[in-house]
Each structure stands twice: as structure tokens, then as C-alpha cells.
Amino acid sequence: MKLFVKSILLILNLILLLACRASTQSKTKQSDTFEIFTSTHHTSILYNREASPLDSITSHLLAEDIFKVTNYKPEVITNIDDAKGHVIIIGALESELMNQFLSPYDYPLEFKNQWESYLYKTVSNPNKNINKAFVIAGTQPRGTAYGVFNLSKQIGVNPWYWWADVPAKKQSELIIKESNYFSKEPSVKFRGIFLNDEDWGLQPWAAKTFEPETGDIGPKTYTKIFELLLRLNANAIWPAMHPSTKAFFHYPGNAKMAELYNIVIGTSHAEPMLRNNVDEWDKAELGGFDYKNNKNTVYNYWEDRVKAAKNIDAIYTIGMRGVHDSGMEGVKSKDEAVDLLDGIIKDQRGLLEKYINSDASQVPQAFTVYKEVLDLYKNGLEVPDDITLVWTDDNYGYIRSLSDTKEQQRTGGGGVYYHASYWGRPHDYLWLSTTSPYLIWEEMMKAYVLNNKNIWILNVGDIKPAEYNTQLFLDMAYDTSQFEHIEAIPQHQEDFFTDIFGEDKGKTIADLKTKYYHLAFERKPEFMGWSQTEPTTQIHKSDYTAFSFGDETSIRIATYEAIEIKVKSIEQQLPEELKSSFVQLVSYPVEAASNMNKKFLYRDKSMAYTYQGRTSAYAYRDSSNQAYKKIASLTEKYNALSNGKWNGMMDMKPRNLPVYQMPEIVLYKNSSEDILGVSVEDTLKTPKGISKLPTFYLNNSSFHFIDVYLKTKEYTKWTITNIPEWLNISKSSGFLNFENSLEDRIFISIDWDSWKQSGKPLSEVITIEAENFKKDIQINISESYSNLTKNSIIETNGFAIWYASSFNKNEEKNKAFWKPLKGLGHSQHALQASPLTSKSFSDYNNAPILEYQINTETITNEAILTLSALPTHPLTTNGSVKLAVQWNDEPVNIIDFKTEGRSHTWKQNVLSNTSKKQIQVSLKNKGQQTLKIYMIDAGVTLDYFILNTSKNKINPYHLGTETKL
Structure with missing residues (x-):
């Protein structure tokens, strides 16, 4: 009997549960669309003022974003009783507020445990006053923020709206379609940037233009940076730490802003325990930064910071190096360094257990395997299993090492610190952002595949002009599934530029930037002086040749000029509101890189041609100087953008290295009495001393060149005689004068069908003639490969x-x-x-x-x-x-x-x-x-x-x- 009663009660409970579920599902009936702004619907935004401050921040920013798009600014409210009509609800999943709009049946059970995730849900008639609610619910406050800002992207507000002045896409009405969505967990747990080498852009701009009240990178600047990070689905930062900038914790407002925006604070490889040694370690007062001989002082220095930062969301850098990017002080051998580091790590973890969490393994920690630290690690240093091993690139985009099979099993996992900007040997690249997106893809996907996905940090220098590479890096970190194949890179570039500049321009701009990156992959603009630093050497001739391989210098100049011309054309066609963005993201980098190349390649030509007695050597010298002046004017234009908003952000001479100066060009007077000179590609000679062009090969479409040039301040006519019918000549005669025509380049190729009909001659001599001048040039043809198939x-x-x-x-x-x-x-x-x-x-x-x-x-x-x-x-x-x-x-x-x-x-x-x-x-x-x-x-x-x-x-x-x- 008891068993029967229990069974009846169980069935009744089940019926009641199903009825409640059906009631809840009816209450939260889904709709395909949510009208944010139409002629009949004006949405408000609701959040709980007692919840995370980030909910308040994102709610008000979303209202601003909607205003940018529609000119309608939703009211932001915190009392549900004030919510009427259409309402956007922002808050934490399973919070008291969200439980009024969502039931546990509205999302998968496992979803609530996902890291930094969010859902969208449209709920019809959740109460008598609200006829439709659009819910943005996050598993953590950052998850909620990503939901808000990804909605902003959908409605037309680009993440770079402030940092690159990208205008919002205006709309007369705003309706979300297919609005129910569950995000995945981010692919990489901690994803962010390192502000570094900020001395020539970010710091002087903040100090003099954006935040003069602080005179530094302070809370006002960090607020904008933190907002950008959240809009890019990122969560972490290593703050600026060069001598030009006060330590992050020097200004209390910095830490407060990080707390409000839920940004995870870390520090670089040289800054243990959230300390900025460059600014905070006073050697005169504290002695050597030496744990062997000055242990108590260093320990207390770290302890003070851990106590002060106990409420900060942070990743603690573990270990020790020198004060600033140098080896550890006080040790004389690798073995001694390993023994000392072992004790240092134990002491640091003791501080975390004392002030942060009694279980140190629950506190995010990183051990950055950088420079000499890699050697110590290989020498037997044991790093606790829960600490993330952060591997580094070699500063130039090539990761030095990654986790092996055993290391991949560590509970702390692995990570990567990667450079898109760098100060140091063999040469800086602090000026333009030119790291190949394809290289970033290859190296970072390599890291991900080998299970290094706990921390990804990108050294972005001054943030600008590294906007695209920052976007790519953080997009990959957020969702690597979108980047499984390298073909994702051109599509990502196209999407990035199309979103800003429109369908009709986006792909063209993406293709131009692809060429820009490829040219820099061959040689970065900062490396075009063929000089080095640490120690600094003077510039010298590049390895490009003007006399062989089709004239490498001219090919490179022409390639840059081609994209430069297209960039200028696009800029002229753009509406005024897009021009500032275009200069920042496209035209300044492209034109500045082009002119840096011209500056050195024209210098090369000038100095090479002066030995041939060419009067054009002086013209190329002038062109080199003009390229330098053009970079200066482009930089002035950049710093005047958006009514001076970016004044001081762009510096054309970071560190004032030789490569950035106007080059010195020494020319020689021509001692020859000849008016005319002729130069043949490869400067080859026959046994009889006749100049000859490189050989032409049957069915090969290559061409070669001959230069005819003035050697004095005169003028002359020239002609080519004895031209066979099968020879294609771009120009058979010309007139040179000192005013505007110093030289002619003649391109030679073979019309193979005509050549075959002419009896297949294997050699011919053409003659260049002018007054009192005659020069024979031999044309040779080879049939070595007459039996080969095409593309051999x-x-x-x-x-x-x-x-x-x-x-x-x-x-x-x-x-x-x-x-x-x-x-x-x-x-x-x-x-x-x-x-x-x-x-x-x-x-x-x-x-x-x-x-x-x-x-x-x-x-x-x-x-x-x-x-x-x-x-x-x-x-x-x-x-x-x-x-x-x-x-x-x-x-x-x-x-x-x-x-x-x-x-x-x-x-x-x-x-x-x-x-x-x-x-x-x-x-x-x-x-x-x-x-x-x-x-x-x-x-x-x-x-x-x-x-x-x-x-x-x-x-x-x-x-x-x-x-x-």
C-alpha cells in the first residue's frame, strides 16, 4: 500500500513539474525578431544596479551605440517596474533579474558553467508591462559585456569606432532578426595586449592631447583601452611600463577602472608580482634588484603589491629577471640561477597563499619562458604544474618553442606572448605595423594545435597603427574554429575592411593591404636602411640591384607606387566621414611604407648611377629627399586627423635611428666627354666585347631592358637600327634633354611566332645610334627547352x-x-x-x-x-x-x-x-x-x-x- 501511495505521489509531482515547465515555456515564448527602434517601438535598457558595475557600463554604452546608429537614445533604467513595451535586459545568468525572464529550460545545463559566455533570447510578454524583452545574459560579467558589444557590432558600431574613428552605420529603424543565440566559450582563456615602447605615440599623445590633467597614460586613457578590449572580446592587459610612463598602480584610478571593466591585469616577463620595476624599483633607495643578496627588500617590495592588489583580477607573473628585460642579477651560473629561482617561486606562491587564496593553484600565474629564461628552464628549472608556461616568439614573429607532449598535460596549460611591435636587436620595428597576417595565423594556430591556449598576449606597441593585426590576433584567440584553414585570412581582411568602408571598397582595400603586408614581409620599411641597432650602425646600400633581375629596385618602387596610386584614388572617392579612418587604417601605413622604400631605393639608384656618369643620378637623389619630406607631411596629416584628436600619436622617427633620417647621398662629377651612355641588363659582354642582353628562351615570355641616358647637360636624339621583325621593342627612338628627359628604358622581348617564321635565328645584333655615338647589343636565343611542356x-x-x-x-x-x-x-x-x-x-x-x-x-x-x-x-x-x-x-x-x-x-x-x-x-x-x-x-x-x-x-x-x- 505504501509503495502504491508513493507511486501516485511521484506521478502527481511529475505532472505538476511538467505543467510548471509548460507554463514557463509559454511565458517565455520565442519570437524571431526584436524591434529596438521603429516608428512604433522605442526600446529601453534594464539592468540591476546592485549587480556588477560592468553591467551598468555596458548598458549605458549600448544606449550610446544605439544613438550613434538611429539618433534615438534608449532610456537606461534599473527598476523593473519602470520597464514598459520593448526592453533590453542586461545581466548575469541565474541572477534575480534574469530569473524573471528566463527559466532553467531556456538554456542547456552545461551552458551556465561556460567561461565568459552569453546568450540572446527574445521573450514575448514576460509580464503585464513588457510586451517583448531581448535578454543578454552572461555566465560572468565579461560574458555579458561580450554579448552587449557583439550586439553593437551587429547594429553597426565597429569596435574601432573611437580608436580609428569608424562612423556608425546609420539606420532609420533597428530590428534584430533571429535573435536567439548561445555563444561558445572563448578558445583561449586569457586574451589581451601588452602596451609597450609607448614612448613615441601612446604616452606623449595621452600626456599632451587626451589626458593632459594626468600628463600620462592614466585612468581616462585606460578606460578607452579597456572598452576597446571588451569590444574585441578580450579580457587581459599588460599595462605600459617604459620609463616614459608611471607605473600602472601609481594612479589609483587605473586599478579602479580595471576593476570596473573587469579587465585582468598582468605584467610582462620582466615584472614579477604586478610590479613595474622600471618605475618602482629605486636602486638608490632599495639597493640591487638581487634576490640572492637583497632578499628581504625584494620580498617586501613584492608583498606590498600583492596586499594592495588583493581585490584585483590578475595574472601574477612568477619568477625573476633583471629590472628591465635583462638577466637575473647576483648569479654567476645557470645552475645557481636555477636554484635561486626555485626558492623565488616558492616565496612568491607563499605570498599568493597568504593574501589571495590559501590554494595558490587557484590564482592565475604565468611563467614567461623568454630569452635567457628559456635556457634556465631547459637547464632543469621545475615550474609548478598549475602555472601557465607562456612561450614567446623571437621578437620577430617566430615562436621559439612550444609545449611538448608532457607539458601539454600541465593543469596550468601553455600560452604565448607574441610581438607585432618591437624595440631591439637587430633592428626595431616600432613605426608601422607590418607583420604578415599569414605569419600570425601560422604561428598562433601552431600554438593552439599544440595546446598552448591559456594565455595569448600581443605586444601592440602604441595600439596604433596595429589595429588590424590586433583585431586578427584577438579574433583568433576568441574563436579559433573560424581560422582552421589559412584561407580564413583573406576573408577576415575582406570582412574587416568591408565592414568599415563598404562592399564596393572593402575587397579592393583588403587586396591592397595584402600587398602591403607581402612587400613588408620581403623587407620591413624599418629595415630598408640595411642598418642595425644595439649597437647602432649607419645605413648602407640595400641588397636590391638596379642592374639585374629586371631591376629589382625599380620593380619594388613600381609595386609600391601601384598600391599607393590606388590608395589615393580610393581616398578621394570616400565620403568625408570615412577619410580619417582610411588614413589611419590604410593610407598612412601604405604611403609611409612606400616612401620609406623610395627614400632608400632612389638613394641606391642615385649612387649606382653616379658611377655610370648618369645625369639622372641627381634626379634620383632629389626623389630620395622628396620621399623623406613626404613621410614628414604624411605624419603631420595623421596627427591633425579628426580635428587634432590624434595629435602626437604618430612619430615618424621612433628612437631617432639612422633609418629614419634624410639619407646622405654623395655624387661624383662625370669625367667622360660622351653625351650619351647605354647600360644593358646584367652588364654582360661577348668575347668580342659587345654588350649583350641575357639570353631569351624559346616560348618563355620574359623580357629584358636597355637604358639609354644623358651624361652631360646637353640633349641628343637616339635610334635603334637593325631591328629584326621578330623583336618586340618598347621604344625604338627617343629624345633626351636635361630639362625633363634624362634617360629612356627600352624593354626587349621576342615574338616567338614571328621568330619561327623568320628561320629561327639564334643571334642578332641591334645598334643604338646617336650623334657621334654607336653601340652594338647582341640578342641571343636558346632552344635548350624546345621539347618541354608548359610550366616546366x-x-x-x-x-x-x-x-x-x-x-x-x-x-x-x-x-x-x-x-x-x-x-x-x-x-x-x-x-x-x-x-x-x-x-x-x-x-x-x-x-x-x-x-x-x-x-x-x-x-x-x-x-x-x-x-x-x-x-x-x-x-x-x-x-x-x-x-x-x-x-x-x-x-x-x-x-x-x-x-x-x-x-x-x-x-x-x-x-x-x-x-x-x-x-x-x-x-x-x-x-x-x-x-x-x-x-x-x-x-x-x-x-x-x-x-x-x-x-x-x-x-x-x-x-x-x-x-x-
Whole structure:
């Protein structure tokens, strides 16, 4: 009987529960749309004033955003009794406020435990006064904020609306469609930026323009930065810490703003326990920053900060280095440093247990494996398992190491500190933001795949002009699933610029910026002086040549000018409200980079041409000087943008290094009596002393050039005679004068159909004539490859150049393969040894194989094969960057692209974004040669190859195109 009664009661309870659920579901009936602003609906915004202050901040910012779009500003209320009609509800999931609009059945059970997540829900008639509510509920306050700001993006307010003056998209009415949504957890737990090297932009701008009342980067500036971070779905910051800036905690308002905005405060690799040593450690008062000999003082210094910051949401940097980006003081060996660090870490964690949480493992901590710290870690330093190992790049975008299989199992996980701006050797790049988005993708997705996803911090320098790279980095950190394939990068760029400048301009601008990044990947604007720093050296001639490979200097100038012209054209077409954004995001970086290149490449031309006696040398000197002046005027324009809002933000001479100065150009007077001079590409001669152009190859569409130039302040006419019908000549005559025509460039190519009909002559001589002047130039044609198919790789004029992607066989073995990465590298067609989780192949015979077939016309035992890869580092601390190479049937060579520390090789690698290895090979016969590349280490990223068959020729600096039929 009792069992029967219990069963009846159980059934009744179940019926009652189902009835309640049905009632709740009816109460929260979904709707497909929510009208924020129409002719009949004017929304208000409701939040709980007793909840997180961030709810209040985001509620009022959302009201401002809606006003930017519609010119209607919703009323922001905190009393539900005042809510009527259409209402946006902002708050925490399962809060007292939200429970009036949501039931537990409105979201998955596991959702409430997600990190920094949010949901959107449209609820019809939740009470008698509200006919429709749009709910933004977060699992934590930051989750709620992301929900608010992602709604702002949807309605037309760009995250960079303030920092890049992007205007809101005006709308006459505002309706949210398909408004029910659940966000995923962020892919990376802590995601943010490091303000660094702020001396030339952010700090002087804040001190003199934006926050003069503080005279520094203070709470007013940080408020804008924190808002930007939340709009970019980020949550963390390492504050500015250079000598020009007071420590973050110097101004109490800074910490208060971080608390209000729920931003997680961390510090860089050189700043343990939230301290800014540069500003806060007074050596005269405190002594040496030396835990071995001054332990109590250092300990108390850290203790004071931990006590003061106990209510701050923070990630504590653990360990110790010097005061500012230098090695630890007081130790004489690695072993001694490891022993001391072990004690330091124990003491630091003791402070956290004393003041923050009795269980230190519950306090976010980071140990940044940077510079010499990596050596100490490899030397046996044991870091507690719950501390996040934060790996670093080499300051130039190539991560030095990542977590191995064992380290990936750490409860603290791994992370990455990555540079998009840098001060230091071999050269700074603090001025323009030019790090390739494809490189950022390759390195950071590598980090993610290898389970380094607890902390991602990007060194953004002054924030501007690194807007796009910051957006990309943080978007990847927030949702890496959108970036699984490299093809996501061009789409992301297009979306970024389309959102700001519209459908008709977005893709064009994205393509221009892609070219901008690619040109800088070949050589950053800051590196164009071929100088270095620490120690600082003077500028000297670049490695680009004006006389060979189609005139590398002119090709680079022309490529920059082409995008510069398009940029200027777009700027003229834009409405006035978009022009400030365009200058900040597009035209200043592009035009400034172009003119930095012109400044040095015109200098190169001027100094090279003065030895030929060209009067044009003086014109190129003037062009170099004009490029310098143009950079100055562009910078003035930038600092005057938006009615002077950005005055002081842009400095064209960070650190005042030699590369930024107007170059000195010394020219020589021409001693020749000749009025005219002729220069032939490659400056080749026949055995009889006749100048000759590089050889033309049957069915190859290449062309070569001849320069005709004045050598005195005179004028003259010139003509080319003996021109065969099959020769294409861009100009057969001309008139040179000192006023406006100092030189002519003549392009020569072959009309192959006409050549075949003319009896296939293999040599011809054309003549350039002027008054009292005559010069013969020989044209040679080769039929070496007459039987080859189209797109065959060939040696021409002593070189064969081909991309890693131009294989004739890519053989997968043991689930490993060479993965194409279109857009990456000098060739933009790199191949990566994949998957990244693959173990190294000890037996290359069982490894994936790349095979290339190259056709040559030279017989020699001294050809040099150059293999060019990206200068990536081993995936793990004890790894290598190896592959195996076999030329024809010669012995296999094992090649390791690994570099050590700050070696000369590493410096040249990062300045050029290449890692080159050379082997000598034999060409015993003319015809087909075979190159095989065997995978050994995962992560090796091949770019291109050059076969040089001549002892007397240097390889091109500008890769150009492949030598193919």
C-alpha cells in the first residue's frame, strides 16, 4: 500500500513539474525578431544596479551605440517596474533579474558553467508591462559585456569606432532578426595586449592631447583601452611600463577602472608580482634588484603589491629577471640561477597563499619562458604544474618553442606572448605595423594545435597603427574554429575592411593591404636602411640591384607606387566621414611604407648611377629627399586627423635611428666627354666585347631592358637600327634633354611566332645610334627547352628559381604530409611539414616526400642549391628544424634550419624572413635533374629554391617569379 501511495505521489509531482515547465515555456515564448527602434517601438535598457558595475557600463554604452546608429537614445533604467513595451535586459545568468525572464529550460545545463559566455533570447510578454524583452545574459560579467558589444557590432558600431574613428552605420529603424543565440566559450582563456615602447605615440599623445590633467597614460586613457578590449572580446592587459610612463598602480584610478571593466591585469616577463620595476624599483633607495643578496627588500617590495592588489583580477607573473628585460642579477651560473629561482617561486606562491587564496593553484600565474629564461628552464628549472608556461616568439614573429607532449598535460596549460611591435636587436620595428597576417595565423594556430591556449598576449606597441593585426590576433584567440584553414585570412581582411568602408571598397582595400603586408614581409620599411641597432650602425646600400633581375629596385618602387596610386584614388572617392579612418587604417601605413622604400631605393639608384656618369643620378637623389619630406607631411596629416584628436600619436622617427633620417647621398662629377651612355641588363659582354642582353628562351615570355641616358647637360636624339621583325621593342627612338628627359628604358622581348617564321635565328645584333655615338647589343636565343611542356621549371641565364608548391610529386606517408599554405612566405605558396603533432622521422625513407624536376642547360660540378624556408624554430625546447635533401642520385644531406640565440645567422634570418641553407650539387648532364625533400621534423615550412649554376652571380634579393616555360 505504501509503495502504491508513493507511486501516485511521484506521478502527481511529475505532472505538476511538467505543467510548471509548460507554463514557463509559454511565458517565455520565442519570437524571431526584436524591434529596438521603429516608428512604433522605442526600446529601453534594464539592468540591476546592485549587480556588477560592468553591467551598468555596458548598458549605458549600448544606449550610446544605439544613438550613434538611429539618433534615438534608449532610456537606461534599473527598476523593473519602470520597464514598459520593448526592453533590453542586461545581466548575469541565474541572477534575480534574469530569473524573471528566463527559466532553467531556456538554456542547456552545461551552458551556465561556460567561461565568459552569453546568450540572446527574445521573450514575448514576460509580464503585464513588457510586451517583448531581448535578454543578454552572461555566465560572468565579461560574458555579458561580450554579448552587449557583439550586439553593437551587429547594429553597426565597429569596435574601432573611437580608436580609428569608424562612423556608425546609420539606420532609420533597428530590428534584430533571429535573435536567439548561445555563444561558445572563448578558445583561449586569457586574451589581451601588452602596451609597450609607448614612448613615441601612446604616452606623449595621452600626456599632451587626451589626458593632459594626468600628463600620462592614466585612468581616462585606460578606460578607452579597456572598452576597446571588451569590444574585441578580450579580457587581459599588460599595462605600459617604459620609463616614459608611471607605473600602472601609481594612479589609483587605473586599478579602479580595471576593476570596473573587469579587465585582468598582468605584467610582462620582466615584472614579477604586478610590479613595474622600471618605475618602482629605486636602486638608490632599495639597493640591487638581487634576490640572492637583497632578499628581504625584494620580498617586501613584492608583498606590498600583492596586499594592495588583493581585490584585483590578475595574472601574477612568477619568477625573476633583471629590472628591465635583462638577466637575473647576483648569479654567476645557470645552475645557481636555477636554484635561486626555485626558492623565488616558492616565496612568491607563499605570498599568493597568504593574501589571495590559501590554494595558490587557484590564482592565475604565468611563467614567461623568454630569452635567457628559456635556457634556465631547459637547464632543469621545475615550474609548478598549475602555472601557465607562456612561450614567446623571437621578437620577430617566430615562436621559439612550444609545449611538448608532457607539458601539454600541465593543469596550468601553455600560452604565448607574441610581438607585432618591437624595440631591439637587430633592428626595431616600432613605426608601422607590418607583420604578415599569414605569419600570425601560422604561428598562433601552431600554438593552439599544440595546446598552448591559456594565455595569448600581443605586444601592440602604441595600439596604433596595429589595429588590424590586433583585431586578427584577438579574433583568433576568441574563436579559433573560424581560422582552421589559412584561407580564413583573406576573408577576415575582406570582412574587416568591408565592414568599415563598404562592399564596393572593402575587397579592393583588403587586396591592397595584402600587398602591403607581402612587400613588408620581403623587407620591413624599418629595415630598408640595411642598418642595425644595439649597437647602432649607419645605413648602407640595400641588397636590391638596379642592374639585374629586371631591376629589382625599380620593380619594388613600381609595386609600391601601384598600391599607393590606388590608395589615393580610393581616398578621394570616400565620403568625408570615412577619410580619417582610411588614413589611419590604410593610407598612412601604405604611403609611409612606400616612401620609406623610395627614400632608400632612389638613394641606391642615385649612387649606382653616379658611377655610370648618369645625369639622372641627381634626379634620383632629389626623389630620395622628396620621399623623406613626404613621410614628414604624411605624419603631420595623421596627427591633425579628426580635428587634432590624434595629435602626437604618430612619430615618424621612433628612437631617432639612422633609418629614419634624410639619407646622405654623395655624387661624383662625370669625367667622360660622351653625351650619351647605354647600360644593358646584367652588364654582360661577348668575347668580342659587345654588350649583350641575357639570353631569351624559346616560348618563355620574359623580357629584358636597355637604358639609354644623358651624361652631360646637353640633349641628343637616339635610334635603334637593325631591328629584326621578330623583336618586340618598347621604344625604338627617343629624345633626351636635361630639362625633363634624362634617360629612356627600352624593354626587349621576342615574338616567338614571328621568330619561327623568320628561320629561327639564334643571334642578332641591334645598334643604338646617336650623334657621334654607336653601340652594338647582341640578342641571343636558346632552344635548350624546345621539347618541354608548359610550366616546366628551367634554368635561365644561370638560375633556376621555383616555389615549394611547384612539386611534381607530394607523397604522403604514415599520415604525415607537406601541407600547402597559400599566402604565406615570399613565394606566397609555402609548404609546411604536417601535421604539427607528427613525431620526427628518424628514417627518412619512411617519411613524406616532395619531388621536383628541374631542367638545366649547364654542366658543372659546382652549382649551388639554396633552400629557403621560413625562419621558424623547433616546436619544442629540445627539437630541431630538419629535413633531408637528395639531388639526383647524390648522397642524402640532412639540413637543420635551427638557429641559436641572437646569432648573426638568426639576425639575418629575421630581417629578411628567410632561413637559407646551401648545398653544392653536380650537373653532370644537360636536361632533367631531380630534387627530393624528405620530411623529418614537423613544422618546417619551405618557401622557395634557387639553383645557381654560375660562380660569378649572386642570387636575387627579390624573389620575383619562377623560371618556367
